[in-house]
Amino acid sequence: MKGRHKQSRDPRGHWLLLILVLPALFAALLFEGWTNHEVDAAKTRSPCTSPAPKAVAEGNGPVVGINRNGIQTGSMPARTVALTFDGGPDPVWTPRLLDLLRRNRARATFFLHGAQAVRHPDLVRRIRAEGHEIGSNTYTGAVLGEASALRFTAELDLTQTALAGAAGVNTTLLRMPRTTTPDTLCGREWRAARQATGRGYVLVTADKGTREPAQGLVRQFSQTAAAYAETRRLLKNPDVEQFTTVSDGLDLTPYTPVPTLGRRQGTALIWVTKAGQAFSTVMTWTLGIAGALGVLRLALLALFARAHVRRLERFRPGAPWMREVTEPVTVLVPAYNEEAGIESTVRSLLASTHPGLQIVVIDDGSTDRTADIAEGIGDPRVEVVRKPNGGKAAALNTGLAHARHGIVVMVDADTVFEPDAIHQLVQPLAHPAVGAVSGNTKVGNRRRLLAKWQHLEYCFGFNLDRRMFEVLECMTTVPGAIGAFRREALVGVGGVSDDTLAEDTDLTMALWRAGWRVLYEESAVAWTEVPTSLRQLWRQRYRWSYGTIQAMWKHRGAVLASGTAGRFGRRGLTYIAFFQVLLPLLAPVIDVYALYGVLFLDPLTSAGVWLAFLGVQVVSARYALRLDGETTGSLWSMPLQIFVYRQLMYLVVIQSVVAVLLGSRLKWQRMQRSGTAGEHIGGTAPYKSLPTR
Numbered sequence: 001m002k003g004r005h006k007q008s009r010d011p012r013g014h015w016l017l018l019i020l021v022l023p024a025l026f027a028a029l030l031f032e033g034w035t036n037h038e039v040d041a042a043k044t045r046s047p048c049t050s051p052a053p054k055a056v057a058e059g060n061g062p063v064v065g066i067n068r069n070g071i072q073t074g075s076m077p078a079r080t081v082a083l084t085f086d087g088g089p090d091p092v093w094t095p096r097l098l099d100l101l102r103r104n105r106a107r108a109t110f111f112l113h114g115a116q117a118v119r120h121p122d123l124v125r126r127i128r129a130e131g132h133e134i135g136s137n138t139y140t141g142a143v144l145g146e147a148s149a150l151r152f153t154a155e156l157d158l159t160q161t162a163l164a165g166a167a168g169v170n171t172t173l174l175r176m177p178r179t180t181t182p183d184t185l186c187g188r189e190w191r192a193a194r195q196a197t198g199r200g201y202v203l204v205t206a207d208k209g210t211r212e213p214a215q216g217l218v219r220q221f222s223q224t225a226a227a228y229a230e231t232r233r234l235l236k237n238p239d240v241e242q243f244t245t246v247s248d249g250l251d252l253t254p255y256t257p258v259p260t261l262g263r264r265q266g267t268a269l270i271w272v273t274k275a276g277q278a279f280s281t282v283m284t285w286t287l288g289i290a291g292a293l294g295v296l297r298l299a300l301l302a303l304f305a306r307a308h309v310r311r312l313e314r315f316r317p318g319a320p321w322m323r324e325v326t327e328p329v330t331v332l333v334p335a336y337n338e339e340a341g342i343e344s345t346v347r348s349l350l351a352s353t354h355p356g357l358q359i360v361v362i363d364d365g366s367t368d369r370t371a372d373i374a375e376g377i378g379d380p381r382v383e384v385v386r387k388p389n390g391g392k393a394a395a396l397n398t399g400l401a402h403a404r405h406g407i408v409v410m411v412d413a414d415t416v417f418e419p420d421a422i423h424q425l426v427q428p429l430a431h432p433a434v435g436a437v438s439g440n441t442k443v444g445n446r447r448r449l450l451a452k453w454q455h456l457e458y459c460f461g462f463n464l465d466r467r468m469f470e471v472l473e474c475m476t477t478v479p480g481a482i483g484a485f486r487r488e489a490l491v492g493v494g495g496v497s498d499d500t501l502a503e504d505t506d507l508t509m510a511l512w513r514a515g516w517r518v519l520y521e522e523s524a525v526a527w528t529e530v531p532t533s534l535r536q537l538w539r540q541r542y543r544w545s546y547g548t549i550q551a552m553w554k555h556r557g558a559v560l561a562s563g564t565a566g567r568f569g570r571r572g573l574t575y576i577a578f579f580q581v582l583l584p585l586l587a588p589v590i591d592v593y594a595l596y597g598v599l600f601l602d603p604l605t606s607a608g609v610w611l612a613f614l615g616v617q618v619v620s621a622r623y624a625l626r627l628d629g630e631t632t633g634s635l636w637s638m639p640l641q642i643f644v645y646r647q648l649m650y651l652v653v654i655q656s657v658v659a660v661l662l663g664s665r666l667k668w669q670r671m672q673r674s675g676t677a678g679e680h681i682g683g684t685a686p687y688k689s690l691p692t693r
Contacts, residue, residue, distance in 0.1 A: 046146060079242070080240070082243075084218060107248075114136070138156065293583070327356070328358065358383070385398060436516065436519075443530050594610065
């Protein structure tokens with residue numbers, strides 16, 4: 001159907017936000033993973049294949065430099081100790097160590113991880129302000145001898161950037177991770193050490209444990225409880241006259257000037273790291289919450305579906321207090337360029353077992369033979385109304401004006417109906433409080449993979465939702481493919497509105513707000529033709545999603561209403577907001593984080609969680625198929641559906657939300673029909689016969 005909604009902006013422009021945002025988020029995750037040794041990790045050392053140079057292993061001390069005169073080593077003067085602390089700054093133990101040093105009027109050298117420095121820049125500034133010295137322990141504590149060339153450079157340069165941003169310094173002192181005494185500078189670590197000294201660094205290791213404080217030494221500690229206790233004992237050693245920094249003990253220059261640009265880059269690194277850390281934390285919580293909500297939703301769908309089965313007799317034929325509805329029915333068939341399927345649709349309606357049908361085909365300005373084909377059927381129960389194109393809502397309202405009966409069934413012109421569908425559909429209207437009934441739409445042309453995915457979605461998603469909505473009394477949509485209404489209810493809400501692109505959802509919500517109940521009749525089966533190309537599917541779902549958001553906004557006042565309208569608003573609108581809008585908005589980010597977990601965190605755990613969730617979905621889908629009387633042969637495609645199809649649906653919602661926020665207006669996106677709605681049940685175009693169920 002065509003509509004009157006115009007499109008003021010090219011919706012493809014909305015992808016610009018995704019193109020910019022999603023890569024930025026993934027880059028932030030990669031950087032966070034790199035920082036935590038999850039990407040390009042270098043955590044352990046290989047055994048040394050060659051010893052440290054003799055000038056280093058047997059030199060004058062643990063401080064090593066290389067200049068034009070070759071390898072130079074040095075040690076602390078007698079009775080002087082250089083306390084050095086690796087890693088950190090640690091938010092717990094660094095402040096305690098600083099307090100301990102201040103009480104004992106001692107100074108020390110802190111070899112910091114750049115990644116920790118950008119997380120705790122206030123502690124870096126405190127270390128500097130209290131007269132202590134800052135050295136580099138690389139950015140993440142990676143083993144430099146095992147690191148790639150890119151990581152080696154980044155470990156050193158990012159640390160300098162971090163220190164520049166946190167305290168305005170660049171250091172010349174480096175302690176290579178996983179090294180202790182000079183003789184540990186062997187094998188690959190020595191090659192890395194040569195590269196580091198070529199960059200102007202002085203390497204600081206530690207004296208062996210056999211050296212006494214009276215001889216002067218460099219002590220190496222981590223920032224832990226054990227290190228705190230050992231430091232406190234050493235500070236009370238009477239053989240030590242002075243606790244000082246490495247550079248003061250050896251008369252070195254510990255810092256180099258930092259240009260203004262370097263400070264700005266350091267500040268930017270701090271902000272980027274904080275943003276990445278916050279994003280990672282938020283995503284961890286979001287994954288947990290979204291996963292819990294997803295499992296809860298599946299459990300609730302199954303629970304309410306079971307409850308729906310047990311409650312079928314309340315508003316169905318056979319209940320002792322309900323009569324059978326046999327009143328004549330008006331069927332409205334709005335059609336625009338539906339020559340491929342209009343005859344199959346009308347003939348399937350004419351084969352209905354319900355007595356007294358008036359079938360009104362509203363030709364909405366078709367440019368093909370739709371109206372001629374409908375008139376050519378030659379049955380007096382079929383009336384064809386021709387009108388200029390004005391959209392589906394206007395066509396339905398035109399048909400409503402021609403309706404002669406109190407029960408009106410609205411159907412799509414691409415749908416084939418089972419013989420008992422109309423009769424079953426109208427039975428719940430026996431209850432005077434029911435204003436509308438949703439039928440059970442099934443996929444007729446399900447041979448291709450894309451159609452199989454939609455078949456699963458119709459059974460597992462739409463129909464399970466409708467069962468739950470009936471139990472909770474908040475049915476959100478009577479589908480345009482098959483729905484029954486009281487004529488008085490339609491007239492009471494002003495007919496079908498063209499305010500939104502989802503006129504069926506808009507109408508259903510209006511009925512709830514008017515005090516009518518809406519039910520689901522799963523035995524009223526209609527076979528519809530679904531899109532068989534991604535382009536057509538995208539256009540259809542884009543319209544659905546956009547229109548649903550419009551309808552939600554239009555009827556938002558129901559949330560604060562009382563009675564029937566309030567129950568619908570607080571249950572139905574809340575459900576749509578969370579599970580059809582908010583969750584799809586988060587889904588791509590969550591999927592990116594899940595992929596990140598499989599690639600860079602614990603792949604077995606991440607894959608196990610995903611497979612467990614898939615298992616729950618498969619079990620739920622199997623139950624949904626069984627409730628709908630379908631075979632389970634299509635379940636094999638469900639993993640592929642999650643990887644491909646569901647991502648497409650998520651992106652449709654995202655584009656729709658962006659379009660709404662940007663104020664875009666969409667035109668009606670019509671699907672090209674092939675007349676294959678009855679394909680699955682043996683129907684042909686033109687329609688010949690349908691087997692009874």
